[in-house]
Amino acid sequence: MCDIKLTLQNENKDLLMTITPVKGQPKANLKKLQTAFKLSAYSTFLLIDAAMELLLAEVAKGDESDEQKSTAGTGSIIANAVDASLKVTLAPESMSATLEFTAAYGGKTIENPAVIAILKENNITKGIIKENLINIVKEGRLLQGGKSISTEIAKGKMSKNGKDGYVKYLVDDPAERISCPKKLENGNVDMRELGNLIHVKAGKKLAQLIPPTDGIKGFDVTGTIIDAVSGETCFLEESEGSSFLDENNNILVAVIDGMPKYLENSVAVHKLLEIENIDVGTGNIRFDGSIYVQGNVCEGMQLSATEDIVIGGLVETASISAGGNISIAQGIIGRQVSEKNDLKNSTMLQADGDISAQFAQYVDIFCKKNLNITQYISHSQITVEGDLWVGNIANEKADGKIFGSRVLAGGSVHVGTLGSVCGAITNINFNYWFKIVEELRVIADEANHKIIRRLPRIYKLLQKAGKLDNENTKQINRITYALKQHLYLLGKLNKEWLEKGNNIDEHLNNFELAAYQSILSGVNIEVTNKNSTFKRDHQATQIKWFENKISIEPIVN
Structure with a gap:
């Protein structure tokens, strides 16, 4: 057998394999070389690809050449020692x-x-x-x-931004309380039991300003410090019926007895009229402040407040108006009455704030902010400048119903089922801002024409007064003041309708109608001059304004 020898070279980094022929012994082959390497002390070295094959080829060349025939071996580097x-x-x-x-x-x-x-x-x-x-x-x-x-x-450690400052309210909100009736031990809900009235005495702490935090700095693995962003500063401000506790301006207290009302960055306290029911015994009520009705507003009654109205029972065929919110624990029940050969609803609600109730039927509602109805809206006329939500407000998706009604909306509409199985017409109109802008423009035009008609007379009066002595200075000043007032009014009216006009594009770009359960046949949607009438039932559907047309898409759960 040939002699196979392994030796280290180049500072013990390279493994040299040398093959020396032995006369009369079998020639070397690849298997023998591989076995010699594996059994050696260098088997952990990194074997060079094809190194043994090349070495065998060199040995074979030497055997064929007479000049190479000698006892000298043939060697080649076949493996390397590689450090970790x-x-x-x-x-x-x-x-x-x-x-x-x-x-x-x-x-x-x-x-x-x-x-x-x-x-x-x-x-x-x-x-x-x-x-x-x-x-x-x-x-x-x-x-x-x-x-x-x-x-x-x-x-590393990411920096942690500071928390924004905020206003912490220290009293409950009557509007929220009215929508959360008492839950009984058997799991049912007592719609008449609302707990104690939220009423504060002068000196009661209403809100506290919580300052922002600075945040926590971070670092990367190279030791570079990552700065943190401080939280945004909030502010607290005094409102009607409230003032700061001290010069720190961070705690708001009531200065009168009354009912609190949440405002952005403040709490107001309004004078409160508390009454059991509104009926023939009390007569119609008009109050400068807030009104809390423990029970019902009965048929034919009128109720008006400059601030919020909270009703613990239901409203039946009545007229209610508020300068703030109207919150009704139960529902609004009206009926259709004949007036000049036309059927009209007997109940009307109007609020400059939000309106909330369990249900509404045969009622006209005019709401300057958002309208929330928990169960359904039936055969009613609804005008809402903000959003309309029909369903449980605690749910992520609205689950209530609108049917046989007309809605004019300045915001979005969210409902469970839109329309009725009997095919009663339900109309959802998103042209609120078009209507408002047009009304304001007409008012501005009428004022403009009126002022133009008066201008010649005003100038004649000024010319006449100017030719008299200086004792007519007061008369000239009065005429000049009247002229300025007319022009100011005209400018204000024009500015108002032009500014409201900006809401049109914003509304078209952002509104949506989401019916999370179904839209039934007989529903009509109006946007600008476009109409879409549903002639068959649809499953959960979303409607938007896209590329100057009404876009109708299914809602994918």
Whole structure:
């Protein structure tokens, strides 16, 4: 058999295999070479691809050449000793560092100083995870040559922005309380039991200003500090019936007895009239302040307040108006009455704020803000400048019903089922802002024509007064003042309708009608001069204004 010898060269980094023919012995082959390498002390070295095959080829060439025939062997480098290696990878913005350990091929393994050196080399100084460093070195030494493992060895800390300042309300909101009747032990709800009236005495703390926080600074693994953004500053302000407790201006207290009302960044306290029922015994009520009716507003009665109206029962065939919100614990029941050969609803609600109730039937509603009806709207005329929600306000999706009614909306409409199975016409009109702008424009035009008709007379008066003596100065001033007032009024009216005109495009771009359960046949949708009538039932549907047309798309749950 030929002689196969393995020796180290080049500072013990290269493995030389030498094959020496032995006369009368079998020639070397690849299997013998591979066995000799595997059984040697150098089997962990990195074998060079095809190195043994090339060596055998050289040996074969020597056998064929007379000149090469000698006792000298043929040698070639077939493997290398490769030291274990470390590689660091930094995440974007240096917020973490990963160490990759590749095991040695017969070379030097990794010692702790090498780990420290590569950390310094990559400037990793903060957020180092010591346990992971120790473990990767231990596990890496047990790996088969050339195998790799990696682990996160340093982690930065993101900065934490400060929290915004806010107003913490210290009293309950009557409008919310009226929509949360008492839950009984058997699980039912007592719509008549609303608990105690929310009423505050002078000196009661109403709200507290919570300041913003500075936030917490962060760092990356190289030690660079990441600044934090402080929270936004909020403010608290005095309102009607409330003032600051002291010069710190951070606590608001009531200065009168009355009913609190949440405002943005404030709480107002309004004079409160509390009454059991509105009926023939009390007569019609008009009050400068807020009104709390414990029970019902009975048939034929009128109720008016400059602020909020809270009703613990129901409203039946009555007229109610409020300068603030109207909150009704139960429902609104009206009927159709004949007036000049036309059928009209007997009940009317008008509010400059929000309106909320359990249900509404045969009622005309004019709402300057948002309208929330929990169960259904039936055979009613609705005008709402804000959004209309028909369903439980605690749910993510509206689940109430609108049928046999006309709605003029300046915002979005959210409902469960729109329309009725009997095919009663239900009309949803999104032209509220068109209507308002046109009305304001007409008023401005009429004022404009009136002023133009008066101008010649005013100028004649000025000319006449100017030809008289100085004693007519007061008369001239009065005429001049009247002229300025007319022009100011005209400018104000024109400005108002032009500004409202900006709401038209904003409304068209942002409104939606969402019927989360179904839209039934007989429903008509109006937007600008476009109409869409549903002639068949649809499942959950969303309607928007897109590319100058009514867009109807299914709602995918």
